Amino acid sequence: MQATTPPTAGRPRSDLNATVFAATLRSVRELGYAGATMDRIATAAGVAKTTLYRRWPSKGALIADCLLDAFGPVPLTGADRGEVVASAIRWIAAKISAPGAGAAFAGVFSDAINDPSLREILSKRFQEPYRVAVQDALGEPDDRVLLLIDVVTGTLLHRMGMTGEPMADADVEAMIDMVLRTFG
Amino acid sequence: MQATTPPTAGRPRSDLNATVFAATLRSVRELGYAGATMDRIATAAGVAKTTLYRRWPSKGALIADCLLDAFGPVPLTGADRGEVVASAIRWIAAKISAPGAGAAFAGVFSDAINDPSLREILSKRFQEPYRVAVQDALGEPDDRVLLLIDVVTGTLLHRMGMTGEPMADADVEAMIDMVLRTFG
DNA sequence: ACCATTACGCTACTGCGAGTAGCGCAATTA
DNA sequence: TAATTGCGCTACTCGCAGTAGCGTAATGGT
Numbered sequence: 001m002q003a004t005t006p007p008t009a010g011r012p013r014s015d016l017n018a019t020v021f022a023a024t025l026r027s028v029r030e031l032g033y034a035g036a037t038m039d040r041i042a043t044a045a046g047v048a049k050t051t052l053y054r055r056w057p058s059k060g061a062l063i064a065d066c067l068l069d070a071f072g073p074v075p076l077t078g079a080d081r082g083e084v085v086a087s088a089i090r091w092i093a094a095k096i097s098a099p100g101a102g103a104a105f106a107g108v109f110s111d112a113i114n115d116p117s118l119r120e121i122l123s124k125r126f127q128e129p130y131r132v133a134v135q136d137a138l139g140e141p142d143d144r145v146l147l148l149i150d151v152v153t154g155t156l157l158h159r160m161g162m163t164g165e166p167m168a169d170a171d172v173e174a175m176i177d178m179v180l181r182t183f184g
Numbered sequence: 185m186q187a188t189t190p191p192t193a194g195r196p197r198s199d200l201n202a203t204v205f206a207a208t209l210r211s212v213r214e215l216g217y218a219g220a221t222m223d224r225i226a227t228a229a230g231v232a233k234t235t236l237y238r239r240w241p242s243k244g245a246l247i248a249d250c251l252l253d254a255f256g257p258v259p260l261t262g263a264d265r266g267e268v269v270a271s272a273i274r275w276i277a278a279k280i281s282a283p284g285a286g287a288a289f290a291g292v293f294s295d296a297i298n299d300p301s302l303r304e305i306l307s308k309r310f311q312e313p314y315r316v317a318v319q320d321a322l323g324e325p326d327d328r329v330l331l332l333i334d335v336v337t338g339t340l341l342h343r344m345g346m347t348g349e350p351m352a353d354a355d356v357e358a359m360i361d362m363v364l365r366t367f368g
Numbered sequence: 369a370c371c372a373t374t375a376c377g378c379t380a381c382t383g384c385g386a387g388t389a390g391c392g393c394a395a396t397t398a
Numbered sequence: 399t400a401a402t403t404g405c406g407c408t409a410c411t412c413g414c415a416g417t418a419g420c421g422t423a424a425t426g427g428t
Contacts, residue, residue, distance in 0.1 A: 010374025011424040034298035037414060048377045053416065103297065109345050110294025113287065114218035116348065123346050147358055150351075151335060154342030158334045161293050162307050164300065167334075174331055181365035194403025195395040221385060232406045237387065369428100376423075382416085389410075396403080 013055075020045045020052070021066045028063070029100030033107025038062075060111040060118040063104050064126060071095050074130055076137040082184040084137055086176045089152055096156050097166035106157055138183070148183055197239075204229045204236070205250045212247070213284030217291025222246075244295040244302040247288050248310060255279050258314055260321040266368040268321055270360050273336055280340050281350035290341055322367070332367055 023045035027036035038059055042049040056062035075091055078084035096102045112119040127149060135145045155175055159167040167175075207229035211220035222243055226233040240246035259275055262268035280286045296303040311333060319329045339359055343351040351359075 009372070009426055011376080013375065014424095032298055034414095038416080039414080049415095050378080050417085051376060054375075059415070106294070106297045109342075110290070110297060113290045113294060113345055114216055119346065119348060127346060143355070144358070147339075147355055147362075150339045150342045150346070151359070151362070154338035154340070155331075155334045156338070157342065158293075158338030161297055162303065162311060162334070164303060171327070171331055174328070175335065178331075178335070178363070178366040182362040193397050193401075195405080197404065198395095200405095218385095222387080223385075233386095234388085234407080235405060238404075243386070371428085372426090374423100374425080376421105378420085378422105379418105380420105381418075384413105384415095386413090387411085389408105391407085392405105393407105394403100394405075396401105398399100398401085 016045070016047060016051070016055075017069070020047060020055075020062075021069050023047075024063060024066045025070065025100045025104065028104045028107070033063075033103050033110075058111075058115070058118065060108050060115060061121055063108050064118070064121050067101065067104055067108065068126060070098075070101060074133055076133060081138060082180050085148075085180060085183050088134065089176050089179065090172065092152060093156055093167060093172045096153075096160065102157075102160045102166050106160055109157060140183070144183075148179070151179065200229070200231060200235070200239075201253070204231060204239075204246075205253050207231075208247060208250045209254060209284045209288065212288045212291070217247075217287050217294075242295075242299070242302065244292050244299060245305055247292050248302070248305050251285065251288055251292065252310060254282075254285060258317055260317060265322060266364050269332075269364060269367050272318065273360050273363065274356065276336060277340055277351065277356045280337075280344065286341075286344045286350050290344055293341060324367070328367075332363070335363065 020041070024036070024041050027041050027044050030036075031040065038049055038052055041062075042052055052062060056065060074088050076084050076088055078087050096105055108118070108122065112122050131142065131145050131149060134140075134148070135142055138145065140148075152175070156167055159165075159171070204225070208220070208225050211225050211228050214220075215224065222233055222236055225246075226236055236246060240249060258272050260268050260272055262271050280289055292302070292306065296306050315326065315329050315333060318324075318332070319326055322329065324332075336359070340351055343349075343355070
C-alpha cells in the first residue's frame with residue numbers, strides 16, 4: 001500500500017502503522033464494520049483522519065492492510081499432505097474467528113463487491129500470496145488451489161454472515177474431513 | 185415481508201410486486217448493488233420511494249424478497265442421492281450466475297453483516313426453506329445440511345466476490361465432485 | 369542559518385444515499 | 399357519507415466517505 005516512490009526529502013513519516021492497526025481492530029471489534037467509521041478509527045488511534053487518507057486510499061484498503069498485518073503467513077507444516085491441509089484450515093479458521101477479525105474480513109469482502117480497486121487489492125495482495133504458498137507446498141495446479149481457497153474461506157465467511165458467529169470447531173473439523181477426501 | 189395484520193378497510197394495495205422486483209433486478213444488473221439506490225429503483229419501477237418503504241423495511245429486505253421471488257424452490261430430482269445433490273448445486277450455481285442475481289445476492293449478504301434484522305430475514309426466510317427441503321430429500325442431520333449449504337453457497341459467493349464473475353462451469357463441476365465424496 | 373520539501377493536525381467543507389414527515393388525493397368498506 | 403388505508407410528491411434529516419486548505423513540525427541539502 002505504500003507509495004511507489006518513497007520520497008527522499010521532507011519530514012519522514014512517523015511510525016503509526018502499529019497504532020493505527022491496533023485502533024482499527026479494536027474499533028471493528030467494539031462497533032462492527034459499519035460502526036468503525038474512519039473518524040472513530042482516527043480518534044481511537046490519536047491521529048487525524050486526513051493522515052489515514054494520506055496513507056490508505058479507502059477504508060477498505062486500510063482494513064485489508066490491517067488484516068494482512070494481523071494474519072501473517074500461513075503455516076504449512078505437517079507430517080503428510082493431509083496434515084498440512086488440515087492445519088492450514090485450522091489456522092485460517094482461528095484467524096477469522098478472532099474477535100473483530102471475522103467482521104473486518106467480511107466487511108472488506110463486502111465492500112469489494114462494489115469497488116473493483118479494492119477487489120484488486122484483496123485478490124492480489126491477500127489471496128495471491130496464500131495461493132502461491134499453498135501451491136508450493138501441495139504441488140496442485142493453480143485452479144485447484146484457487147478452488148480450495150474459495151471453498152475454505154467462502155464456507156467460513158458464509159457461516160459468519162448467516163449466524164453472526166464464527167464456525168464452531170466441530171464444524172471446522174467436518175469441513176476438513178470433507179476437503180481432505182479431495183485434497184488429502 | 186407483508187404486514188402481520190392484513191387490513192380489511194381502506195384502499196387495497198395495488199399489484200406492484202412484479203413491477204418492483206423486475207425494476208430492482210434490472211437496476212442491480214445495470215448499476216451494481218451500491219449503484220442501485222432506492223431512488224433509482226423507485227424511478228425505474230414508476231413508483232414513489234415512499235411506497236417502497238411502506239412495503240419493505242430496508243433496501244436489503246427488498247432485494248432479499250426480490251431474490252426469493254426470482255429463485256423459487258430448489259428442484260431436488262435425480263436417480264440417486266448423488267444426482268440429486270449435483271443437480272441442486274448446478275441449479276443454485278445457475279441462479280447465482282444469472283446477470284444481476286449474483287451481485288444482488290452478494291450485496292444483501294454483505295449488508296446483513298451489519299444488520300442483524302436483515303440477517304434474520306436471510307437466514308429464516310431464505311436459508312431455512314432450502315435447508316428443510318434438502319434435509320427431507322437427503323435424510324441427513326440438520327448440521328450436515330447447514331454445512332453443505334455453507335460450503336456450496338459460500339464457495340460460489342467467494343469466487344464471485346474475488347473475481348467479480350460467476351464461477352465457470354468446470355469449477356462448478358469440480359466442486360460437485362468434491363462435495364459428492366462426502367454427501368453422495 | 370535558511371530553503372525546499374514532505375508529514376501531521378485541525379477545521380471546515382462536499383456529495384450522496386438511506387430513511388422519514390406531512391400533505392393532497394384515490395380507492396376501498398361500513 | 400364517513401372512516402380508513404395506499405399512493406405520489408416534495409422536502410426534509412442524518413451519517414459517513416472522502417477532500418481542501420491552512421499553520422506548523424521535522425527532515426535534507428546548500
